[in-house]
Amino acid sequence: MANSPSGDSVTDRIVRVLETFTPSRSVQTAAEVGRRAGLPASTAHRIVGDLVEAGLLDRDGEGRISVGLRLWELATRSSHVLRVRQAALPAMERVQARVREHTQLAILEQDEALFLERLSDPRAGANITRIAGRLPLHASSSGLVLLAFAEPAVQERVLGGPLRRVSASTPTDPAAVRRKLAEVRRLGHAIAPGYIEEVSTGVAVPVRDDAGRAAAALSVVLPRDAVPALALEELHRAALEVERALRSPL
Amino acid sequence: MANSPSGDSVTDRIVRVLETFTPSRSVQTAAEVGRRAGLPASTAHRIVGDLVEAGLLDRDGEGRISVGLRLWELATRSSHVLRVRQAALPAMERVQARVREHTQLAILEQDEALFLERLSDPRAGANITRIAGRLPLHASSSGLVLLAFAEPAVQERVLGGPLRRVSASTPTDPAAVRRKLAEVRRLGHAIAPGYIEEVSTGVAVPVRDDAGRAAAALSVVLPRDAVPALALEELHRAALEVERALRSPL
DNA sequence: CCGCGGCTCCCGTTCAATGGGAGCGCGATG
DNA sequence: CATCGCGCTCCCATTGAACGGGAGCCGCGG
CATH class of the missing domain: 3.30.450.40 (GAF domain)
Structure with a gap:
């Protein structure tokens, strides 16, 4: 992996990203996600992009990020x-x-x-x-x-x-x-x-x-x-x- | 990161692990998860361990793995x-x-x-x-x-x-x-x-x-x-x- | 016009992640 | 009772995915 100055694992970061979404904050920009997850901006954009591609997050037409249906599906079906x-x-x-x-x-x-x-x-x-x-x-x-x-x-x-x-x-x-x-x-x-x-x-x-x-x-x-x-x-x-x-x- | 002979990203692997759980297969061993996710055994054990620690997966008293409540919570609440x-x-x-x-x-x-x-x-x-x-x-x-x-x-x-x-x-x-x-x-x-x-x-x-x-x-x-x-x-x-x-x- | 913030992209750096293998425990089988 | 197969833990040498600073673009508001 990467050199991770903070010593964080990718799994930890993904969880922190997902945890930024709450009932009162279901949509936010990738920059906001990064700030709340404690990630540098380019790292945040990259991780959010990966999660969007995997369907765990969703990016709407205006670029705002929300929790993806695929995550709900994987979490619920079994x-x-x-x-x-x-x-x-x-x-x-x-x-x-x-x-x-x-x-x-x-x-x-x-x-x-x-x-x-x-x-x-x-x-x-x-x-x-x-x-x-x-x-x-x-x-x-x-x-x-x-x-x-x-x-x-x-x-x-x-x-x-x-x-x-x-x-x-x-x-x-x-x-x-x-x-x-x-x-x-x-x-x-x-x-x-x-x-x-x-x-x-x-x-x-x-x-x-x-x-x-x-x-x-x-x-x-x-x-x-x-x-x-x-x-x-x-x-x-x-x-x-x-x-x-x-x-x-x- | 790591040397990843297969070129897979950690995010991809996590998603593949989560995708192994289905309505008809809600509990399985970590070894089974690994086989179904196409991961070497030690890698599978490690990734499953990380996800269990994060609450996205759950390990019961007999060591069998299922989808964790935290995943459902994060996926549902927002x-x-x-x-x-x-x-x-x-x-x-x-x-x-x-x-x-x-x-x-x-x-x-x-x-x-x-x-x-x-x-x-x-x-x-x-x-x-x-x-x-x-x-x-x-x-x-x-x-x-x-x-x-x-x-x-x-x-x-x-x-x-x-x-x-x-x-x-x-x-x-x-x-x-x-x-x-x-x-x-x-x-x-x-x-x-x-x-x-x-x-x-x-x-x-x-x-x-x-x-x-x-x-x-x-x-x-x-x-x-x-x-x-x-x-x-x-x-x-x-x-x-x-x-x-x-x-x-x- | 300017400042700000969001975003994309690049790329040198590096350590988290990789995975083979050793070893242990357990259950099944002969 | 011995052997085998499988699940699992742990170790560790290796290495490239991931890191994140920074340049640059764009849109928006003042």
Whole structure:
């Protein structure tokens, strides 16, 4: 390879380039990509050009760069995500039809909750959760469920790290979060009033794998003071259905 | 870089590695990845290791390799696909609730139909379309719609290439496909009886962009001899709704 | 008209990447 | 029990893909 004064590998640079694209920055110039990826201008232009040629990035008629469809295709077609989403979608649709609120599917990824799907209801309030977006585990109902039913090592690691406040109601005291996790395990669900947004309550249940761990979390976002009974009933029923779908062979 | 006796770039090799993962081969050993990507064993192990470290691939407890969640996340979170899917999903759910058949969303990609979403109904028959899967344009109702309302250059390129037969009913004569495209433009929809599977009829309508091109295609898969009137009505209504959703600012 | 930023292209430099091979572990087979 | 085949890790001499500074062009805004 090349002499790389910075010592970076090509793989590292490609990942940094891809990481510059975010939900709020889905289109940018190659120069901007380079600056954000920490690359010299000519290197950035060259790497972006290579990725465009490979289909991982796309260059529009005005020369602006975005994530390419080929990347989405390669990332999706053989991904575990697709299987989980497809298993969950019918059940999520039913939850949403009955509860009439945003319905979400999340999994544990690198000590955070990663959202695989979100069915939005136009009548429901605004909601910051995004598909392919992340939320801290301690700060969301999905996250609490994923953490409560994770391996103890994950729990210790998360509780030993910083617990970021997302809203005034987010618990950040490790002991309080630990108690909350014990409650989630006892009840089999999590209720998180105002943890993310003051006006909303997240309600989540686990989708268990064969070992009893949370393979995923199903949740809805209710208005802050709504009674969660119906939502819990529908979510539990949905979770059983998703567990069944995930167990059946393809 | 490196002395690369084959002259391959690192980017090319990474793409070839990612391309070895398919819907029917979502898990494989690093050695298998290397063979399929045309790489020497030690090179394959090294590149796979780098991609695992970057999160683009994942290595399970038994050392088998699959596509990583990070890749899905990076590919999805800022992708145009997400916006189109989210705009279409409510309308697709309504079509499915009323028509009770598989409902699909496709876009044009590299002279093929790429499927972004498929809502499956358990009551519906089997269907080979897959999310993040492709079908030839001339051989599917979605593809016919995407092609009929594409730029003339795309039409000429596709009609000038091989038209692969997918089932006994797939049209492969360029003149016949050209006539079919004229019919699709005149009627504003495509009906494809048995083009993919003999027992099914695909019915598709375009989701138009501001220039009148097909930004996407919405379709359902009916039993071969079903009357398409209801499906067409629902699909057209859904398409208008998706067009409206795509026009509105985020 | 000038300054600025994006972009393409060139090319001397160099170390990241290459890949053959040694060696280990494991499972299957005779 | 010995042997074989395969996957995998690690080493390291080799080398050319990759690096990135800089020249130059173009378009745009002031």
